[in-house]
Structure formats: structure tokens, C-alpha cells
Amino acid sequence: MTTRAEYCVIACAEAWRGGGEILASPMGLIPSVGARLARLTFAPDLLLTDGEATIVRPDGTAEGWLPYRQHLTLVTGGRRHVMMGASQIDRYGNQNISCIGDWERPKRQLLGVRGAPVNTLNNPTSYWIPRHSRRVFVEKVDMVCGVGYDHAGDARYHRIPRVVSDLGVFDFATPDHAMRLVSLHPGVTLDQVREATSFDLTVPDDVPPTREPTAEELRLIREVIDPENTRAREVGA
Amino acid sequence: MSDKTTTTDEVVAGLHSGMTLGIGGWGSRRKPMALVRALLRSDVTDLTIVSYGGPDVGMLAAAGRIRKLVAPFVTLDSIPLEPHYRAARERGAFELMEIDEAMFMWGLRAAANRLPFLPVRAGIGSDVMRVNPGLRTVTSPYDDGETFVAMPALRLDAALVHVNRADRLGNGQYLGPDPYFDDLFCEAADSAYMSCERIVDTAELTKDAAAQTLLVKRHVVTGVVEAPNGAHFTSCAPDYGRDEAFQKRYATTPWPQFAARYLSGDEQEYRSAAREDS
Numbered sequence: 173m174t175t176r177a178e179y180c181v182i183a184c185a186e187a188w189r190g191g192g193e194i195l196a197s198p199m200g201l202i203p204s205v206g207a208r209l210a211r212l213t214f215a216p217d218l219l220l221t222d223g224e225a226t227i228v229r230p231d232g233t234a235e236g237w238l239p240y241r242q243h244l245t246l247v248t249g250g251r252r253h254v255m256m257g258a259s260q261i262d263r264y265g266n267q268n269i270s271c272i273g274d275w276e277r278p279k280r281q282l283l284g285v286r287g288a289p290v291n292t293l294n295n296p297t298s299y300w301i302p303r304h305s306r307r308v309f310v311e312k313v314d315m316v317c318g319v320g321y322d323h324a325g326d327a328r329y330h331r332i333p334r335v336v337s338d339l340g341v342f343d344f345a346t347p348d349h350a351m352r353l354v355s356l357h358p359g360v361t362l363d364q365v366r367e368a369t370s371f372d373l374t375v376p377d378d379v380p381p382t383r384e385p386t387a388e389e390l391r392l393i394r395e396v397i398d399p400e401n402t403r404a405r406e407v408g409a
Numbered sequence: 410m411s412d413k414t415t416t417t418d419e420v421v422a423g424l425h426s427g428m429t430l431g432i433g434g435w436g437s438r439r440k441p442m443a444l445v446r447a448l449l450r451s452d453v454t455d456l457t458i459v460s461y462g463g464p465d466v467g468m469l470a471a472a473g474r475i476r477k478l479v480a481p482f483v484t485l486d487s488i489p490l491e492p493h494y495r496a497a498r499e500r501g502a503f504e505l506m507e508i509d510e511a512m513f514m515w516g517l518r519a520a521a522n523r524l525p526f527l528p529v530r531a532g533i534g535s536d537v538m539r540v541n542p543g544l545r546t547v548t549s550p551y552d553d554g555e556t557f558v559a560m561p562a563l564r565l566d567a568a569l570v571h572v573n574r575a576d577r578l579g580n581g582q583y584l585g586p587d588p589y590f591d592d593l594f595c596e597a598a599d600s601a602y603m604s605c606e607r608i609v610d611t612a613e614l615t616k617d618a619a620a621q622t623l624l625v626k627r628h629v630v631t632g633v634v635e636a637p638n639g640a641h642f643t644s645c646a647p648d649y650g651r652d653e654a655f656q657k658r659y660a661t662t663p664w665p666q667f668a669a670r671y672l673s674g675d676e677q678e679y680r681s682a683a684r685e686d687s
Contacts, residue, residue, distance in 0.1 A: 284482035290511035290531035319534035
């Protein structure tokens with residue numbers, strides 16, 4: 173039985189398909205497992221770091237140095253696809269990790285904008301949301317950190333390839349770049365997604381399930397990349 | 410050449426209220442905590458703090474020393490949200506210039522290069538522009554015609570940084586995986602104070618390490634302080650990792666209690682209190 177967490181891993185890994193020789197920057201457990209899976213299977217040219225300043229091969233061998241200052245150059249050079257988290261995300265892909273409520277006097281102070289503005293204007297930026305709910309998928313974010321399509325103007329390198337949640341996969345491939353349902357993880361219903369989303373999702377007539385992992389992918393996830401099953405901590409059964 | 414060795418208390422005696430202070434390190438990594446603790450023992454207040462924020466910001470915020478903060482984030486890394494910073498923000502304790510990580514670096518670079526601004530492809534379209542109405546844009550004079558944020562120089566009155574080794578002249582060395590931006594902080598400041606784990610002879614610096622580890626150059630350093638364990642409880646690889654247990658205590662103890670236990674005496678007393686409680 174493939175678990176929900178494993179479908180999420182597959183859905184995240186797919187973000188880096190066809191990326192070529194770029195840095196995969198996964199934030200969060202499941203995107204990290206997904207990026208390593210992509211690197212070990214269909215995207216062998218990806219660069220991955222140890223989460224700090226070293227670029228490492230899957231076996232841990234160092235192959236490069238990437239301190240923060242060079243990381244920022246890599247971002248603005250564009251050869252990177254980051255998958256960030258989001259405390260809020262809206263219909264056009266605006267993302268918030270800064271604060272909830274009025275910025276002047278927040279109800280809940282969160283992290284701050286971090287690198288979301290520079291990421292979204294310079295390299296493909298996808299999002300990972302482990303608990304799909306109305307509190308996260310909001311009509312309007314309280315603070316635009318990651319820039320959405322309705323705020324991007326003619327920003328030449330702006331692109332949000334996908335949003336992955338514990339319920340499904342989403343993109344912005346609609347005429348007005350409003351969020352669209354791409355696939356449902358097996359066991360999830362369309363009603364469930366609609367109920368957990370504050371805005372009207374674009375839903376095509378035919379929504380496929382998120383693809384099945386191959387036997388080899390399952391082996392890699394379970395035996396090689398995440399034998400401790402940390403993925404289950406981020407997304408339960 | 411002059412010997413620049415000094416003490417944390419002498420450094421702080423040279424600082425005054427209302428200054429703009431840059432603090433090196435990153436999050437809960439290689440922060441000049443001994444210098445921050447000395448600052449907390451002083452009367453210096455009303456500060457503008459420029460920092461990739463960690464517990465340095467949290468402690469100064471909890472103690473009410475910040476008038477304005479310039480930062481892209483404040484975090485304890487292993488504890489994502491800094492509780493004291495968070496509480497201070499939620500009670501509207503100070504002014505905030507919230508900018509992107511790259512804008513922040515460009516601001517330091519502009520200051521280090523004595524430029525009024527540098528163009529940066531970040532910020533446009535985001536609410537960084539809304540919450541910082543003073544930010545201006547600049548349009549490329551070339552054929553591309555692209556519009557950028559003109560990130561203003563983050564010029565500092567003083568910088569505080571902590572490194573692994575230094576000599577008495579102010580040559581500073583990092584031995585961990587990342588230099589962070591400590592050289593830039595020093596270059597962007599009118600005066601820079603560098604604490605280190607150990608002061609060694611100049612020749613010793615490159616005995617077992619390559620010259621590339623010599624991060625901070627003496628011409629931008631005003632004072633050098635030997636402060637073993639001076640980044641505690643943040644990490645200072647390879648000398649020591651983060652003291653996670655102590656950081657957790659910091660994050661969960663009410664500030665007045667924490668300050669009374671650890672910050673009422675000098676650095677020696679801080680160290681022995683931290684040791685006793687570990």
C-alpha cells in the first residue's frame with residue numbers, strides 16, 4: 173500500500189522533472205525526500221545541498237561549496253527551483269510566511285519574508301503545504317512575501333510551477349493564472365479539497381489521480397532515502 | 410601596527426544610545442552573543458539593529474533596547490519562531506524595516522562599496538514595497554528597461570561579529586562551513602568590533618588553515634575581543650555546535666527570570682550559570 177506521504181513525495185519529486193542541471197532547494201521533510209528521489213531517478217543532474225553550505229551527492233560526497241552569499245547569486249542567476257512552505261497561499265499564488273493579521277501590529281508574528289521575494293522574481297518557486305486547510309488556502313494573504321501572478325506584472329523570470337498539498341497537486345495553467353487542480357492523491361475526493369479551500373478552485377472536467385510510484389521509487393523512498401519514515405511525521409496516513 | 414585587543418565591556422562603553430548596529434552571524438549561528446550580553450548589561454538603548462536575526466534580536470527586543478529593526482527574518486533555526494521577537498512584534502514594540510534576504514545583502518554591499526544603492530531584482534510585486542514606503546525603484550538605462558528596487562545602503566555606525574580565530578591586529582578567521590556576511594558587516598560600518606574564540610599569533614592563523622579562511626581584514630576592524638564560547642548558545646562550528654538545551658531554556662523561560670539568572674552578572678558568571686544548569 174502506497175501511503176499518502178508517499179504520494180506527496182512523488183508529487184514533490186515531479187516538480188524537478190526536466191529541470192536539468194539546477195539546484196533543487198526543498199524546504200520541509202517531504203520535499204527533501206522528493207528532491208533526493210528525483211536526483212536518484214529521473215533528474216540525475218540536479219544539485220542538492222546538505223541543508224547548509226555544501227553541495228553533496230546522494231551518498232554524501234561533497235561536490236561543491238555553497239555558502240549563503242553564493243546561494244543568493246545562484247538564486248538571481250536563476251538556475252534553481254525552490255519548493256517553499258506557506259502559512260497562507262491565495263488563488264494567484266501569493267504566499268505569506270511573515271505574519272498573520274495587520275503587519276503593523278501582527279496577531280501572530282511568523283518568520284518574516286525571508287528569501288520569498290527574491291526567489292519568486294528570479295527562479296521557479298513551488299510550494300509544499302502539509303495540511304491543506306482554509307486557514308492556509310485563503311482568499312487573500314495578509315502579507316505578500318512570495319509574489320503571485322496578479323502581482324508579478326511583467327517580471328521576466330517569475331514562475332510558480334506547482335503547489336503540492338497533502339490532498340493534491342495544483343498549478344496556475346489557466347488563462348488568468350488562477351489556481352487549478354491538477355491531480356488528487358488517491359483516496360482524496362474533490363469535495364474534500366473544495367471544503368479545505370477558501371477560494372474557488374479551477375477544476376477541469378477530468379481530474380486524474382496523482383500517479384503511482386514505481387516499485388523502484390518505493391524501494392528508494394522506503395529503504396534508501398527515508399528508512400526512518402520521517403515522512404509520516406509531516407503527513408499522516 | 411597597533412594592538413587592537415580590548416574587552417567586551419570596553420567595546421560597549423564606546424557605543425551609545427541611538428546608534429545603528431549591525432550584528433553578524435545568521436539566525437542562531439555564530440552570533441556575537443558575548444558582545445550582545447555586554448550590551449544588555451549596559452544602558453545603551455534606542456538602537457537600530459541590522460541583522461539576519463536570531464537570539465541577538467530576541468534578547469535586545471525582550472530588554473526593550475530596539476527602536477528600529479532591519480531584518481529579513483528572525484529565527485532560532487531549530488526553533489523556527491523566535492519567541493521574544495515575536496512577543497515584541499505582537500505588542501508593537503519597535504519599528505520594522507522588513508526586507509528580503511538578498512535585499513539585505515545588497516544593502517550591506519552598497520554600504521561597503523560607498524554606493525547610495527544597488528539595483529536588486531527582489532521586492533517588486535511583494536508587500537515589502539507596501540510596508541517600506543521609503544523604498545524607491547530604478548529603471549535600467551539600457552535596452553532591457555527593467556525596473557529594480559534601488560536597495561539603499563545599510564550603513565552602520567558599528568558592527569559586532571564573532572569569528573573562530575583572530576590576531577591582535579584585527580585579522581579574523583572563520584573555520585566553519587559558512588562565512589555568513591561578517592566581512593560585509595565590518596566593511597559597511599564606521600567601526601567594527603570582532604570577538605573570537607581565541608586570539609593567536611598572525612602566523613598561527615594559516616598554520617593549519619588556508620588563507621581563504623581569513624575572512625575579515627584588519628583595516629576594517631576597530632577592536633578585537635578574546636571571548637571563548639562567545640557565540641554561546643548559538644553554533645560556532647567547528648569549535649562547538651548550538652547548545653540546543655540552553656536555547657530551549659531561553660525560548661521557554663519568561664524573560665525577567667532568564668535575565669535575572671543569566672544576565673545580571675558578568676560573562677564569567679554567565680558561563681558558570683550556564684554550566685551549572687546544563
